[in-house]
Amino acid sequence: MEYPFNEIEPKWQKYWQEKGLFKTEEKPDKKKYYVLSMFPYPSGALHMGHVSNYSIGDAITRYKLMQGYNVLQPMGYDSFGLPAENFAIQNKTHPRKATEDNIDTMRGQFDRMGFGLDWNREVSTCRPDYYRWNQWLFKRLYERGLVYRKKAYLNWCEECQTVLANEQVEQGQCWRCESPVQQKEMEQWFIRITEYAEELLDFSKVIDWPERVKLMQTHWIGRSEGTNINFPVKNSDQVISVFTTRPDTIFGCTYMALPPEHPYIMEWLNETDPASPLHAFCQKVINLDKIARTSEDTTKEGMFSGHYCINPVNGEKIPIWITNYVLLDYGTGAVMAVPAHDQRDFEFAKKYNLPMKIVIQNEKRDLNLEVMQEAFVDSGFLTNSAQFDGMESEASKKAITDWMIEKEYGEYAVSYRLRDWGISRQRYWGSPIPIIHCPDCGTVLVPDEELPVELPMNVEVGKTRKNPLLSIEEWVNTTCPVCNGPAKRETDTMDTFFDSSWYYARFADAQNDKVPFSKEKADYWLPVDQYIGGIEHACMHLMYARFFHKFMRDIGLLSGDEPFSRLLTQGMVIKDGAKMSKSKGNVVDPNYIIDRYGADTARVFMLFASPPDKDVEWSDEGIMGAFRFLNRIWRLFNNNKDLIREFRNHQIGEISEQSRKLLYTTHFTIKKVTEDIEQRMQFNTAIAALMEHFNNISAVKEPDKLTDDEKGAFVQGCLVIPRLLYPFAPHIAEELWQQAGFGEMIHNYRFPVWEPKYLKRDEINYVIQVQGKVRGRITVPADTGEDKIKELALQVDNVQKFIDNQKIRKIVIVKNKLISIVV
Numbered sequence: 001m002e003y004p005f006n007e008i009e010p011k012w013q014k015y016w017q018e019k020g021l022f023k024t025e026e027k028p029d030k031k032k033y034y035v036l037s038m039f040p041y042p043s044g045a046l047h048m049g050h051v052s053n054y055s056i057g058d059a060i061t062r063y064k065l066m067q068g069y070n071v072l073q074p075m076g077y078d079s080f081g082l083p084a085e086n087f088a089i090q091n092k093t094h095p096r097k098a099t100e101d102n103i104d105t106m107r108g109q110f111d112r113m114g115f116g117l118d119w120n121r122e123v124s125t126c127r128p129d130y131y132r133w134n135q136w137l138f139k140r141l142y143e144r145g146l147v148y149r150k151k152a153y154l155n156w157c158e159e160c161q162t163v164l165a166n167e168q169v170e171q172g173q174c175w176r177c178e179s180p181v182q183q184k185e186m187e188q189w190f191i192r193i194t195e196y197a198e199e200l201l202d203f204s205k206v207i208d209w210p211e212r213v214k215l216m217q218t219h220w221i222g223r224s225e226g227t228n229i230n231f232p233v234k235n236s237d238q239v240i241s242v243f244t245t246r247p248d249t250i251f252g253c254t255y256m257a258l259p260p261e262h263p264y265i266m267e268w269l270n271e272t273d274p275a276s277p278l279h280a281f282c283q284k285v286i287n288l289d290k291i292a293r294t295s296e297d298t299t300k301e302g303m304f305s306g307h308y309c310i311n312p313v314n315g316e317k318i319p320i321w322i323t324n325y326v327l328l329d330y331g332t333g334a335v336m337a338v339p340a341h342d343q344r345d346f347e348f349a350k351k352y353n354l355p356m357k358i359v360i361q362n363e364k365r366d367l368n369l370e371v372m373q374e375a376f377v378d379s380g381f382l383t384n385s386a387q388f389d390g391m392e393s394e395a396s397k398k399a400i401t402d403w404m405i406e407k408e409y410g411e412y413a414v415s416y417r418l419r420d421w422g423i424s425r426q427r428y429w430g431s432p433i434p435i436i437h438c439p440d441c442g443t444v445l446v447p448d449e450e451l452p453v454e455l456p457m458n459v460e461v462g463k464t465r466k467n468p469l470l471s472i473e474e475w476v477n478t479t480c481p482v483c484n485g486p487a488k489r490e491t492d493t494m495d496t497f498f499d500s501s502w503y504y505a506r507f508a509d510a511q512n513d514k515v516p517f518s519k520e521k522a523d524y525w526l527p528v529d530q531y532i533g534g535i536e537h538a539c540m541h542l543m544y545a546r547f548f549h550k551f552m553r554d555i556g557l558l559s560g561d562e563p564f565s566r567l568l569t570q571g572m573v574i575k576d577g578a579k580m581s582k583s584k585g586n587v588v589d590p591n592y593i594i595d596r597y598g599a600d601t602a603r604v605f606m607l608f609a610s611p612p613d614k615d616v617e618w619s620d621e622g623i624m625g626a627f628r629f630l631n632r633i634w635r636l637f638n639n640n641k642d643l644i645r646e647f648r649n650h651q652i653g654e655i656s657e658q659s660r661k662l663l664y665t666t667h668f669t670i671k672k673v674t675e676d677i678e679q680r681m682q683f684n685t686a687i688a689a690l691m692e693h694f695n696n697i698s699a700v701k702e703p704d705k706l707t708d709d710e711k712g713a714f715v716q717g718c719l720v721i722p723r724l725l726y727p728f729a730p731h732i733a734e735e736l737w738q739q740a741g742f743g744e745m746i747h748n749y750r751f752p753v754w755e756p757k758y759l760k761r762d763e764i765n766y767v768i769q770v771q772g773k774v775r776g777r778i779t780v781p782a783d784t785g786e787d788k789i790k791e792l793a794l795q796v797d798n799v800q801k802f803i804d805n806q807k808i809r810k811i812v813i814v815k816n817k818l819i820s821i822v823v
């Protein structure tokens, strides 16, 4: 007989809901624990990835609940953006309708899984009561100078008809649709995240984040210390500033390398014939994507600009070249080229026959331009460098920079690879930007009292490939809040990463309609104690959220420096060697599994299949295994129903050999499960320990025939199972607990605590080796002294035989395990 999961699961879900078990409020006297799993895009129904992710979050939630914390686990929907818009286009519906329908479906599935969510705090980013605060925060950023608009070359996806952030370009392709990304010049809104670059490098205030994620962010921010050096342009008052990490090579600079986008190049181009090859070359380079331009194996190309500049340290006249390998938006957007010591410059100089000069000599001092096959990029000793000759190159960096500062040729500088965050998207389904363009007053912010700027609903998406907002005249045309004259609304919408950058804080006070959230509530709940989500968010979402948190701190909205204390990056669900996804055609529908085996089985399978940060390999066998395990527990309880009820509160008096074994497995398992969850979040090994314990308990034959004290120990061993199982399979745990006759919900009895006294083993088994080979075994009382152990070991017949009257050189005892005899 199968256990009736389809009766007990809805029963407990309803009960938890009626009791408001997961409805939270601030309780200043109680310790809080905030568990958050990244909220989903409502792009359809839940998939197995969600089930896996949210099963982890719920296991932590229930575990902390049993420990008496005031636990918050909220849920919401990242409901603006391309997935919903594309879904609506395909299904010829409105994104709002599609989104709300999908949300209803998903909410129902969350409940069927039995996740302990506080639905009073549900947020959906596409609703005006949420994005109103996006707009409000945008205005605060603007007022602080952290928002600006500029014309820039941006990653453009023709397929999605929108701009992409650098983080959204993967190997030259759109992260969503995988079509090639182009460069397009557009006016864009930027957020000055670089203002916080330095603080974002500091991870000292997070408690537990994967090293990998910290490294990825550090690398993405890419801090570089160096020197800015000023090169005057010949016959002009222009000055080109370069950023270099190798000021020690300044005497070896033989040309200047600029990108075509550099403002001086733009200026000089205007003075030349538009039909000249220079124009064509610049256009060609501008259209290349940035990844290709910085890639080492792209062929270096360039043209002489016709202009020269002066190396400030020696007055040498050097040609200015336009190149494809320098980027406008790193450092100062200009490079002093030192071909002898930089490989890119070396290849370029070889190709165009530009001069080279060795200024760093190697240890043997035998570098020779005639025979050099590649740049010498290591450190060494300065040469051809005036008063710095002979100096060690590392040490000379400071000496040269200090000298240049004195001469006013340059200064110390830090560059970051991190770029400001372009948030403009030319799509309909996003948060409107609260800006009005007035012909007289320029850029004007929409007043706070007029927020939200609501997204118009009378739109047919998919009718044009262009941003549909452009064609809604009654929305675009408005009046200027300053002069009351006719003006136009901004039609770009916000990148959805803006929405998700602060949602974790909105959950602290999700229904507030005066401010994004009250400081008091935010300070009670934040930081998120455990955040769970995919590694793919390492550099985008997780960086933006850290930035927002620091910004919100700085404007006094909340306290604390980091949004997420602990981070768990969960693995993917894999089937037949590939990520489970619609496009691969290998999805298993969670509904099917819940219908057939129940939510507890799905949860136990997911958590048991692998550690939470590793991929889960889908297996029908595994699902069956989890199902069988729950069924066996069910039968154990049913077969011993009366016994359990009768002895559930029995105080064990005398401890027999049988009881001792039962108490040992019970307390050993409590300890193991607790430590696996607490120290390593290894739910898989915790469940494995529980299975082993189950086997030990069910190995007891005819429990009815035991003594009363033994029955007590047996029943304790049974009852610990639902309590330890509750974080993973809460429905069956509640049911068994109730059937055992306890009056209240299981979590009120708290997570069990082990007693060390039951973990002492009375007897210890030793293996005996002679000359490294196993020759015998003995069992001794646990309190036996070493001398006695040695004596007993030597008495074993087979051991005697192998010692064979030879002289014993030493006996080593490995405690509780091994006796090793050397002759």
Ligand code: ANZ
Pocket: 224, 243, 244, 245, 246, 249, 325, 326, 327, 328, 329, 330, 331, 332, 333, 334, 335, 336, 337, 338, 340, 341, 342, 415
């Ligand atoms: C002169 C030089 C000589 C350089 C030499 C290197 C070796 P990181 O460590 O990544 O910060 N650079 C500066 N701005 C650039 C830009 N916008 N586009 C492409 N390259 C740029 O690298 C700093 C080095 O990258 C700088 O130091 C500069 O080349 C180059 F023997 O300056 B170096």
Ligand code: ZN
Pocket: 438, 439, 440, 441, 442, 444, 480, 481, 482, 483, 484, 485, 487
């Ligand atoms: Zn105006």
